[in-house]
Amino acid sequence: MEGFFQVTTVPEAQKKLLEKLQGLTGQKEKVKLNESLGRVLAEDISSPLEIPGFSRSTMDGFAVRSKDTFGASEGLPAYLTVIGEVLMGQRAEYTLGPQEAVKIATGGMLPKKSDGVVMVEYTEKLSAEEIGIVKAIAPGENIVLPDEDVKKGALVLVTGSVLRAQELGVLSGMGILEVEVYQKPKVGIISTGDEVVAPEEEPKPGQVRDINSYTLFGLVKERGGEPTLYGIIPDVFESVQDTVKRALIEQDMVIITGGSSVGTRDVTAKVIDSLGGPGVLVHGVSVKPGKPTILGVAEKKPIFGLPGHPVSAMVIFDLFITPVMNQLQAGIEVLKRSKVKAKLSRNMASGSGREDYVRVKLIEKGGELWAEPILGKSGLISTMVKAEGMFKISLDKEGLSAGEWVNVYLF
Amino acid sequence: MEGFFQVTTVPEAQKKLLEKLQGLTGQKEKVKLNESLGRVLAEDISSPLEIPGFSRSTMDGFAVRSKDTFGASEGLPAYLTVIGEVLMGQRAEYTLGPQEAVKIATGGMLPKKSDGVVMVEYTEKLSAEEIGIVKAIAPGENIVLPDEDVKKGALVLVTGSVLRAQELGVLSGMGILEVEVYQKPKVGIISTGDEVVAPEEEPKPGQVRDINSYTLFGLVKERGGEPTLYGIIPDVFESVQDTVKRALIEQDMVIITGGSSVGTRDVTAKVIDSLGGPGVLVHGVSVKPGKPTILGVAEKKPIFGLPGHPVSAMVIFDLFITPVMNQLQAGIEVLKRSKVKAKLSRNMASGSGREDYVRVKLIEKGGELWAEPILGKSGLISTMVKAEGMFKISLDKEGLSAGEWVNVYLF
Numbered sequence: 001m002e003g004f005f006q007v008t009t010v011p012e013a014q015k016k017l018l019e020k021l022q023g024l025t026g027q028k029e030k031v032k033l034n035e036s037l038g039r040v041l042a043e044d045i046s047s048p049l050e051i052p053g054f055s056r057s058t059m060d061g062f063a064v065r066s067k068d069t070f071g072a073s074e075g076l077p078a079y080l081t082v083i084g085e086v087l088m089g090q091r092a093e094y095t096l097g098p099q100e101a102v103k104i105a106t107g108g109m110l111p112k113k114s115d116g117v118v119m120v121e122y123t124e125k126l127s128a129e130e131i132g133i134v135k136a137i138a139p140g141e142n143i144v145l146p147d148e149d150v151k152k153g154a155l156v157l158v159t160g161s162v163l164r165a166q167e168l169g170v171l172s173g174m175g176i177l178e179v180e181v182y183q184k185p186k187v188g189i190i191s192t193g194d195e196v197v198a199p200e201e202e203p204k205p206g207q208v209r210d211i212n213s214y215t216l217f218g219l220v221k222e223r224g225g226e227p228t229l230y231g232i233i234p235d236v237f238e239s240v241q242d243t244v245k246r247a248l249i250e251q252d253m254v255i256i257t258g259g260s261s262v263g264t265r266d267v268t269a270k271v272i273d274s275l276g277g278p279g280v281l282v283h284g285v286s287v288k289p290g291k292p293t294i295l296g297v298a299e300k301k302p303i304f305g306l307p308g309h310p311v312s313a314m315v316i317f318d319l320f321i322t323p324v325m326n327q328l329q330a331g332i333e334v335l336k337r338s339k340v341k342a343k344l345s346r347n348m349a350s351g352s353g354r355e356d357y358v359r360v361k362l363i364e365k366g367g368e369l370w371a372e373p374i375l376g377k378s379g380l381i382s383t384m385v386k387a388e389g390m391f392k393i394s395l396d397k398e399g400l401s402a403g404e405w406v407n408v409y410l411f
Numbered sequence: 412m413e414g415f416f417q418v419t420t421v422p423e424a425q426k427k428l429l430e431k432l433q434g435l436t437g438q439k440e441k442v443k444l445n446e447s448l449g450r451v452l453a454e455d456i457s458s459p460l461e462i463p464g465f466s467r468s469t470m471d472g473f474a475v476r477s478k479d480t481f482g483a484s485e486g487l488p489a490y491l492t493v494i495g496e497v498l499m500g501q502r503a504e505y506t507l508g509p510q511e512a513v514k515i516a517t518g519g520m521l522p523k524k525s526d527g528v529v530m531v532e533y534t535e536k537l538s539a540e541e542i543g544i545v546k547a548i549a550p551g552e553n554i555v556l557p558d559e560d561v562k563k564g565a566l567v568l569v570t571g572s573v574l575r576a577q578e579l580g581v582l583s584g585m586g587i588l589e590v591e592v593y594q595k596p597k598v599g600i601i602s603t604g605d606e607v608v609a610p611e612e613e614p615k616p617g618q619v620r621d622i623n624s625y626t627l628f629g630l631v632k633e634r635g636g637e638p639t640l641y642g643i644i645p646d647v648f649e650s651v652q653d654t655v656k657r658a659l660i661e662q663d664m665v666i667i668t669g670g671s672s673v674g675t676r677d678v679t680a681k682v683i684d685s686l687g688g689p690g691v692l693v694h695g696v697s698v699k700p701g702k703p704t705i706l707g708v709a710e711k712k713p714i715f716g717l718p719g720h721p722v723s724a725m726v727i728f729d730l731f732i733t734p735v736m737n738q739l740q741a742g743i744e745v746l747k748r749s750k751v752k753a754k755l756s757r758n759m760a761s762g763s764g765r766e767d768y769v770r771v772k773l774i775e776k777g778g779e780l781w782a783e784p785i786l787g788k789s790g791l792i793s794t795m796v797k798a799e800g801m802f803k804i805s806l807d808k809e810g811l812s813a814g815e816w817v818n819v820y821l822f
Contacts, residue, residue, distance in 0.1 A: 165629025218576025
């Protein structure tokens with residue numbers, strides 16, 4: 001019996017890793033507004049000006065002094081003299097006197113002394129210069145005040161905001177066309193395993209094409225990171241060490257994947273331990289799939305030894321790598337995964353003291369959502385293609401019964 | 412009273428638009444695998460080969476003939492002769508005879524006549540060439556068959572699949588490094604309104620910076636499209652017509668935004684009607700916010716006249732533009748928006764015969780999720796920055812009471 005390891009629970013393993021990464025923060029960079037969608041803001045943004053900046057009509061109609069409309073009704077209209085029209089995008093040069101009105105369109109600038117707009121629907125044209133108002137307005141009605149949308153100096157966006165469409169809109173409205181965001185976490189992906197060949201090669205007997213590199217490439221991208229593939233490295237200490245050393249310089253974190261055999265795991269662990277402290281922190285996690293996981297830190301950067309099975313790699317990725325990627329972006333969960341409640345379609349056994357992650361399809365049946373486990377070995381990528389989501393059987397459970405509610409994380 | 416329009420309900424308006432767009436499908440293009448994440452597959456993909464392609468061990472241990480282990484136990488081990496070791500990535504040259512075993516690592520190729528693997532944990536080394544097996548295995552145990560992951564010719568992915576990390580993985584495993592996907596829907600965004608200036612300009616009194624262009628740019632991108640900004644066009648028939656004509660040639664659909672005034676709406680409608688049939692289909696929708704919406708079709712491409720208020724524009728975008736963008740990508744909802752159930756924190760009135768969309772913040776209170784409406788005029792982009800989601804008050808309701816459950820769509 002060789003190469004055995006002491007397994008650690010998921011929460012313990014997460015704690016061990018994150019403790020060593022305390023204080024780790026992401027780099028910042030300036031990006032143009034049209035490149036900023038989905039990025040995490042690395043600065044607080046206060047408005048340099050008030051928006052809209054002037055009193056604005058929100059309706060098509062007539063700018064008036066509201067008191068001139070008080071008491072107006074269908075039966076007893078208020079009669080006003082139209083002294084002109086506000087042109088869109090122009091300063092309103094008028095000042096309203098008593099019983100005066102100015103024609104105005106939605107978005108137009110209110111003339112001086114006007115404090116409201118009567119909708120065109122509530123007016124009647126009596127002559128070229130006279131209108132009747134058939135409904136009174138309150139002061140401030142149908143207008144937006146100069147700083148009603150955004151006050152000058154107001155804190156509009158804070159560090160850690162994920163920039164959505166509307167944030168791009170408000171930034172452009174303030175004239176801010178470049179923002180400081182966190183750099184996308186740079187993740188190096190190293191594939192090992194003497195049986196693995198590049199996807200562009202023809203595998204010989206005993207060889208398989210690399211599945212994990214592209215799977216991990218996709219996971220990193222989906223979670224807002226910048227993946228770099230280092231190719232397939234022979235399962236030899238020096239080769240792996242050279243590549244990890246280079247990746248540690250170029251990347252924020254490094255993933256070594258491909259080997260689930262004891263030999264490969266040993267090489268991975270030895271390489272991590274050879275690069276300066278603290279080295280390997282966790283070797284083996286009580287989770288299924290994903291037990292043969294290695295977590296380490298060197299040069300203050302995390303190194304992850306992921307199981308070769310693609311499904312295991314995906315589970316472990318979100319348990320350990322995603323949190324570190326988030327930490328580098330102000331602790332923000334960049335990819336918010338949806339969650340649905342569904343009823344489990346069959347009994348599922350699990351080992352106590354171990355977290356189980358079960359792939360499922362979702363099926364609507366009798367007006368209810370059911371989670372149907374996809375059975376299959378964790379080495380099979382085809383099971384992940386069929387899966388719509390995953391749920392967890394927690395550490396303290398020995399299984400779940402058919403009909404129990406589970407929280408399914410969609411992907 | 413001028414420029415009035417007959418409003419249409421949301422479902423009617425959607426129907427009118429989609430009827431005229433029947434048969435509209437997206438263009439296809441080939442992309443490299445590393446550019447394909449999140450794209451919608453435009454071809455069915457069958458596997459050109461079986462995966463893994465040979466019988467493979469899923470454990471570190473010894474490849475055996477399972478019948479040689481039958482009855483083995485701690486007390487009565489089965490004794491086998493180790494005739495060699497399978498090297499990773501190499502063809503297994505051995506053929507097992509009775510009571511013979513070959514050392515094998517996870518991922519290794521099974522020797523001939525072997526039908527299972529005994530985990531190293533259930534073996535004891537007796538000499539350089541002899542091991543004891545302390546636990547029997549069933550035929551097929553701890554191995555994957557040559558076509559267990561993917562059968563040759565099996566339909567692995569179908570048209571309309573959104574490519575996730577695992578799809579990239581399975582494609583690379585099949586050696587497929589280029590796929591046919593739907594082109595991102597190309598959406599032209601034209602901003603109008605004489606009061607609107609570009610974000611990089613300093614607004615004069617009566618002018619505001621363009622908010623909608625960047626908001627719509629973000630919405631198109633988030634939903635998997637390719638936005639092009641055509642800038643701010645003067646509110647004059649010929650200028651708008653010229654730009655829309657050009658955009659109709661270059662894009663899959665065109666959005667005109669910026670004007671909520673009757674004058675601007677009239678220009679938009681006239682332009683849409685001037686470009687060949689069928690022209691304007693809907694002018695005014697019974698929805699709040701977003702009533703002054705124009706839907707039209709020309710040159711078999713949809714043209715959307717969106718209200719100038721940014722919040723209205725966002726609501727209308729998802730009601731009418733997103734479905735067309737999806738139609739161009741095999742009818743697939745590219746951006747799956749999460750939905751949560753929450754309790755409404757206050758009474759909300761609504762007009763019967765009208766759909767209302769209410770922006771909310773989500774608040775956890777007493778172990779329950781509450782949706783707190785963000786009140787504010789639909790012209791205010793700041794209310795969208797504060798909003799975490801939106802819920803709908805449907806056509807037939809006159810409002811909702813505090814404490815009622817609502818479905819909040821997150822954004």
